Amino acid sequence: MEELKLVVDYGIIGVLGLMGFLTLYFFIERIMFYSGVDLAAFSTKDELELALGDNLSSIATIGSNAPYIGLLGTVFGIMLTFYSLGESSTIDTKSIMTGLALALKATAMGLLVAIPSIIFYNILVRKMEVLLTHWTIKYGS
Numbered sequence: 001m002e003e004l005k006l007v008v009d010y011g012i013i014g015v016l017g018l019m020g021f022l023t024l025y026f027f028i029e030r031i032m033f034y035s036g037v038d039l040a041a042f043s044t045k046d047e048l049e050l051a052l053g054d055n056l057s058s059i060a061t062i063g064s065n066a067p068y069i070g071l072l073g074t075v076f077g078i079m080l081t082f083y084s085l086g087e088s089s090t091i092d093t094k095s096i097m098t099g100l101a102l103a104l105k106a107t108a109m110g111l112l113v114a115i116p117s118i119i120f121y122n123i124l125v126r127k128m129e130v131l132l133t134h135w136t137i138k139y140g141s
Contacts (some may be wrong), residue, residue, distance in 0.1 A: 002077055012073030012106050017063045019069070020113040026055040027120040034127050037137045048135050052128045056121065063117030070110015077103025 006055030034052070044049035085091065 005080055008073045008076045008080070008106060012038060012069060012076070013109055016066060016069055016073075016106070016109045016113050019066055020116075023062050023113065023117045023120060026059050027124065029053055030124050031127075034131060036053055037131060039131065039138060042135065042139075045132065045135060049128075049132060052131055056124055056128070057125065058119055059121045063114050063121055065116065066114035067107070067110045070107040070113075073106025073110070074103045081114070113126075 037052070041050065042051065060114075078100065081096060081103060084099065088095075098136060
């Protein structure tokens with residue numbers, strides 16, 4: 001069961017940390033791309049849409065899956081708490097509450113990754129729609 005604790009502490013939290021980093025990286029990259037995009041360089045709207053849509057699905061995927069990964073960590077943490085409770089001959093309320101609190105940190109981390117990811121996604125989709133509309137107005141349909 002000690003391995004499961006390491007999976008929760010380092011695996012789940014580490015994956016969520018990586019997901020948060022990737023989301024922030026993709027968001028900054030897209031914002032920089034959108035601010036410098038030359039609409040005249042694209043001959044068709046579809047070509048522009050493909051260029052503008054890079055990494056948006058990655059951000060959406062991270063935003064939609066981060067809570068589930070956090071929940072997985074919480075389930076593992078609760079399993080660990082119950083397992084240690086079953087192994088012990090005495091019931092220690094402090095260790096139970098500490099175990100449950102630590103289990104919930106994975107869910108909190110999942111939400112801390114998911115909420116900004118969805119906000120970033122919506123910001124980028126709106127900017128993409130605006131750029132596509134500007135292209136349509138200036139260069140045709």
